[in-house]
Structure formats: structure tokens, C-alpha cells
Amino acid sequence: MSATAAAPAPVPTTDIDPFAAGHLADPAPLHRDLRAAGPVVHLSRYDVHALARYEEVHTALVDWQTFQSGAGVGLANFRHEKPWRPPSLLLEADPPHHDAPRRVLSEILSPLALRRLRESWQSVADDLVDTVLTTQGAEFDAFEALATAFPLRVFPDAVGLGPDGRENLLPYGNMAFNAFGPRNELVRADADRMAGLSAWVNDQCAREALSEDGFGARIWAAADRGDITPVQAPLVVRSLLTAGVDTTVHGLAAALYAFATHPDEWQRLRERPQLGRVAFDEAVRWESPVQTFFRTATTDVEIAGVTVPEGGKILMFLGAANRDPHRWTDPDRFDLTRDPSGHVGFGMGLHQCVGQHVARLEAECLLTALAHRVTHLELAAPPRRHLNNTLRSWASLPVRIRRAT
């Protein structure tokens, strides 16, 4: 580093649209180009600065003082634009307002609190896998039959949702994650469903709509104790419903896709089913179900010699950081012998996914059930992607399996 004041390096600029269908369908080439272009790249189409290397993404994620979430973690800047719904008290809030909702939810979703769910979730996973293998035979769509079915079987019950309308959960999540991107075709496609889905989700957040022993009731109990306010409680429940379904579904699908395409790793898991948790985190690193989030600069901030102006939006490519060859050896390999710790697929720092232990427990149960019953797992046909502005998601994952005898 030179001590003399050098002329600022020109910022690499590009007019590519990371939210264009081609990049969403296959982000790897874009990620490679962005990482190669420099630590910071200006995306002229949206006038945002993009970070795609691990080091810069990690630094931005942990530095909540400089990289604000309260102005929205999507492209929309809440300083000038009205959010499409009341901002999330967790994702779209900064300290000090972020503290109490985060604390309440992290206590309810702590590994300790989740231990009481383990036994029943494992038996649901065992039943589900038995049923699928019996009724669907050797070929089926693992996205529908497993990755979608399992979370929808256990998570809404754990939250305490009523039986009706659960089919709205995935469309609502899909809409919410699209809304972090630009107002493109994907957002417009949901426009006529937005009011209806939002109204349904909001109705589920009321105390009366929730059973007495779920996560939702515990959030309301926290409001009774004054740990959060009664106005905050339904919004905290909403966070569970928005962030707790699609992400897990696509995370599980990522793990299944990884195993279907890496037979050696499947055998490794079969030999040591306790690797289920590592496998899930490695799948989250490898596929990054949440691909991108934005922050907003609270001050003129210098990142690797480039000044991002106060109020400027910064787009962090979590998926690109998770495959940065400067951080990971052979990053495109799905590898159970790797330690995936430090991946940014769940974010990092103050806003790191509060529900990650729930997702890990779901994955552990499902993968364990499968590993005990399925000796071989492979793709039966090319899988189909579903495009979303934020999520690396799936439409179908046709697999062929061989049952253990």
C-alpha cells in the first residue's frame, strides 16, 4: 500500500442486469465476471455498487454501522421509496430498533428451544420418506415430494398456523423475495395476487389465528411480558412466515440436487449420516438459496479504494462470495470433507439468518431419513429452475432412487 495520495482507481462499470432471466437461470458466469472485474463494480443500470468477492461481502455483512439494512435490503431505497409492505422489524431494521425483535425470535428459535422438536420432526421425516418410496416408486420429483413436502408438513405446525390456506405460503415467499429485486417481469407477474396474499399472511399473524403452543404463540407471549410490543408481535410472526418457508424448501432442494449429482458424496453421507448438518451447510454454500441482498451506505464509505457515496445502495452477491476461489479451495465442488463454516449463505453478523437452526434441523431429519432408506440417488431428467429475483430456486427435481433392502 502506498502512503502517497494516488488518483482513485477507476471503478469497473458494467450495464449488465444481474436480474435478467439468463443470469438468474445460470448465475455462475456472471459471478465469475464480477469477481474478476474488481472488488467493487458499478452496475450502471441500477446505479448500485456490487460486491462479489468473499472478503468484501463478508466485511459489508458484519459492518452494520456502515452498511445499513433499515433503508431496505432490496433495490428499493426506503429513504425515498415507500416499501410495498411495512418493513420487517428484523431484516429491514437496524440497532437499536432491531434488538428486541431479534432477541425474542432468536430465543424462540435457539438450538436449545428446538431440541424438543427433534424427535417428532424425525418421525415425520421417516414417515414422509417411507410414504414417498412406497407410493411413488423409483422415480419421482424430489422437489415436490421431499423438499417442498417436508417443510410444509412441519414448519406451519411448529409456527401454529391453522389448517386453511397453507398453499399461500410459498407464493407469498416467492413474491416477497422477488420484491427485493427491480420491478421486472417477475414482480409484475405477482401484481394481481399481492393484495390477497398479503392479507392472508397478515391474518395468520394475529394471536387468535395461532395455536397455543407454537413459535407464534411464543412471540405473542413475549409481547405479554413486554419483551416486544403488541404492535411488533404480528410483524415478528410475519418474518417467520416470509423467511422460513421458501428459503428452507430451496435449501433442501439444493442439498438433494447436490447429492443427485455427486454420487460419491451420497455414499459418504450413507456411511456417516451424522454428516447431514455439514451437508446442508455445504449445499447452502454451494447453491446459496438466498443469492443477493442489498445494504445502504450510512456514510461515504471506501471499499477497496472505491468510494461509495452516503445513501448509495450496495448489492452483495452471497452466491458469488460462497464460490470465491480466494476463500474456498475448488469452490464449485460440493464436498462433504470441506468445512463450510464461514459461508455467507445465511448472511453474517447481526442480521445472520435467525432461523438457520430450524432449517438445519429440518435438513438433518430429512437427510437422515433418506440416507437410511436410499442407496442410490441420481437425476432422472434435467431439473428445472424457477426464476426469482433473490432466490436460487427450483420448479422440479426429477430423481431416480434405489431403495435399501
Next chain:
Amino acid sequence: MVAHHLLPEIARATPTPTPALTLRVRAKDTVADGVVSLTLARPDGTRLPDWTPGAHVDLVLADGTTRQYSLCGDRWDPYTYRVAVLRETAGRGGSAYVHDRLAAGDPVGVGGPHNHFPLAPADRYLFIAGGIGITPLLPMVHQAELMGIDWQLLYGGRTRASMAFRDHLTTAYGERVHLCPEDEYGLLDLDSWLSRPEPGTKVYCCGPAPLLAAVESACAAWPTYSLRTERFAAAAPAEPVRQTPFEVELRRTGRTITVPPDLSVLHAVRRAGVEVLSSCEQGTCGTCLVPVLTGTPDHRDAVLAEHERAAGDCLLPCVSRSRSDRLVLDL
């Protein structure tokens, strides 16, 4: 002086937790009579873990003892932690070590931060500090100010000179701060502050046990959960509910052990060969928390909130015991 050949024995009996961080004392300042403040930072100057007002860190001192101190600095500064340490003349030596031996430049093991005293939303706050109990309240005051929430601070101490941060508080916040040194005003006039319950106000109190007891009794008529306290020392031990042995089943290990009256659950579990991380062994740090699957704990810690005790699904085995004949732990 402990003979060296004995050390492995001692280490097995009370393992010292490996601190997550080794920080350096960047500055040591006297901030009041008998109170020093330590500014701690990483040797390489990088970011420290985030914290929230009410949080404490564990300082692992050179002699292996661990003590908890509230963070009283600025959470917006990610590079330094600040704690203030009162010399406890009747203490167990931790504060004397900090006062007499720890110097700028020395390494210190730091665990945490943990927060058992978080700031919950309220319409108004009444903060009550006794002596060094001001430390966790200091960032709370700042936070209340940031959120535009009405607050007052009632701050008692032996003498004005013994009250840390008094000048900062009065300069920054003026009339919201009520300094009441005992040698000038006597004990805090809790009755005039607390006799009329105020719905919407939360009372946050930290200080010596007699102050906490007085505030608890003065708040008896307040709405449940209005009062939030933190003790620095372990709560005065009440008699255990049962004086007879009880059984503890370690479900995952597949063993059942008997805990006699003179042995802690923690030590009984360890004797059975099951490792549980612990730190203070006084029920004040929360390190050893374990899930309870069946049975009714006799909670004797100073960490769990009332609702957590009532749920009965976890306990601190270093001090807590059993009400039922049998406890089943997820160990």
C-alpha cells in the same frame, strides 16, 4: 503456591473454559474512587463481536478465575470493549487482580458477550443504579435517548467520588439524572419513586443485593414484568427444596446417576464421564445451561427469566437441583 503435579487434578475438577477471544488492555483508567475502567481491543485491531445494552463479557484472568463485567462503552464502536471494575474488598480476588496487577498492554481472555439483561421496549424507563451497577445502565440510557423514549436515572453510591461516570451523565443528560450519594442524601428514596405503579414504564435496576431486594419489594404492586434486574453476585442461596438424593437420567448418554445433597448436578454429571462446559459455577453466567426433558427443576440460578423457569425445560446444573425424584436431561 499449588504444586504443579496437582494441576491436572484441579483442571479436571473445574475446567477453565477456553476464552473465545484474547484481547489486550489498551487503556486502564481510574474513573472513580475504587473503580477502574478497562478498554479492551484485539491485538490486530479488527472488529469485535456485536453486543446489545445490558450485555456482559467474561474476563478470564491470569489465575484462571472468570468474572463477569457489563459492557459500558459504545456499541457503535466495533473495535473496543469497555468495562468498569469496582475493587471488591470482600471479593474473591478477581477485582483486586484487575486493580493491582492487570496493566495496559496485558492480554486478557474474554468470553461472550452474553446478555441476560436486555433492554425491552417501553413507553418510559426508570433506571436505578447502585454503585458499580451503573455500568449496564449506561448504554441503556444512551439507547433510550436514541429511540426518543422518556427516561430517568436514579443513581446511588456511597459518596459522590465513588460514583463512576457521574460527570458524563450529568453533563450529557442534565435533569434526567438524579445523583444521590449516600453521605449527602442517605439511601435512595425508593418509596417516592416507586410507590405509584406506572403502566408502560419499565424499571431497570442493577446494584448490590440489598438494593435489588428493596426495589423488588417497592415494585410489588407494579404490573408483572415491569421490573428487570441484574445481579452481579450470585443470589443469596435459599435452602434447596429437597434435601434427599435424586436421580438424573442422561437420556442421550443412556445412564442414570444419583445426585447426593452435597454434590452439584454438574459435578455428578461430570463424574459420570459426561462433559458439560461451565464457567462461573455460581449460577450467574449461563454457560452450563442444559435442556430438561422431564422432571421439575429447582432453579437456583440468577440467569433465567421467570418465564424460562416456569417453562421448566432447562436448568443450570452448576447450582440448580430437582424438585422431582427424577430429572431427565438431554445429555
